Amino acid sequence: MDQLDALAEPAADLLHRVDGALHAHGAPTEHHLWPLLRRLGALTLPSVEAITALRPAPLLAAGASLRQVGREYAEARDTIGTPQDWAGAGAEAFERYRAGLAGHLAGDSASLAGHLAATADYTAALDAWISSSRTALASVLAASLASAEAVTLVAGAPDDEMTTATAAAEIAARVLGVVAEIVETGETLHAEWTERLADIGYREPADEPLPRPDSGVLRTRY
Template identity: 45%
Template sequence: MDALDRLAEPGLDLLVRVDTLLAAGVPEGHRIWPLLRRMQVLPGDAVREFLDLHPAPLATAGHAVRRLVRRYDDACATLAAPVAWSGPAASAYDEARAALLRHLDEGPESLVGRLESTAGYADALADWVAGSRLALARALAEVLRSAEAVTVLAAAPRGGETGSAGVLAAAEIAVRVLGVLGVAYDGAETLLRHWSPGLAESTWRERTGGGSHQDASLRIG
């Protein structure tokens, strides 16, 4: 359990009230509107969805992918072992073996290269989730002890309408919460742009050199 988990219950209780007050109508021109249009979600719902994001499963996925890399290393070691034969057939085998080794583990476009990029992306996402959860927890801690929170908690419908002070206080809280989440989502998009080239499919690269081998003789030893 991290700081965000500990603040989830009081934070959501406040944000449910904030969402209700926002629905009463925020004045046009308030700085909450660009955030609402961009995020397309009220702060209570946004935080509730973010609570389901945890870094541990992503970090575990990164470790699992790296274990696969070790298996590829073993396969490459087997392929690279010298063989005691010669002749055209052996040369053809060497060409095929070299092409397979290149596909398995030569450069960022190889299978191992893609696995390492995938593991790195998982690690980066885990760090992003951990950092974003901490930033959101700090934002919730600030708004929970703010004067706006007192105003929101004290706000009550009167004659079917909610006081403007409560609506404005709710909007200020929403700006702080959605602002932090907006920065977090920007960070996620930056990560995807950075890592996406290394996450593309690894395609087979044709072997180079070598022609047809008319002489099919094979010499062992």
């Protein structure tokens, strides 16, 4: 359990009040909350729940499994040997296919092992993003719970709609501002890795052209 988990229950109660006040009273017309609502398309409680649901542990386990499979591909590559005492066109063709398959299994970043390693690196980057996102969200929720606006929503005068709406908008803007930064960072991370994680496929080596007969005139008797 981290700080975000510890704050989940009291934060959910506060954000439920925030969203309820926004539904009932709206927000001041020129408030900086409106661009955030348009950007995210969600109020505070569902936005926070979406981030809270992100957990780094499954990604770490997946990354370790991917690296293990990559090592197994490298071991499989090493078992593909060239038969001894074999020469000629057949041996040359076999070597082309052997080298192609070995390179496809493990080698550069375009190989299966290289692709798995890159995917494992991506899970590590996602893990770091999730961890930092949870920390940032916990920080803003802690500040919101201790804010004067929270006191207004929990114990304020319900007849003062403008005060209630302003308090709710202030908390929502703080929280959704952090959520928007988290989303933007995640989108940037995804874009950076899209090309590196592009699909790869095996390409069979091209066959060597058949030898041509010597040039000249071919004469026959009949």
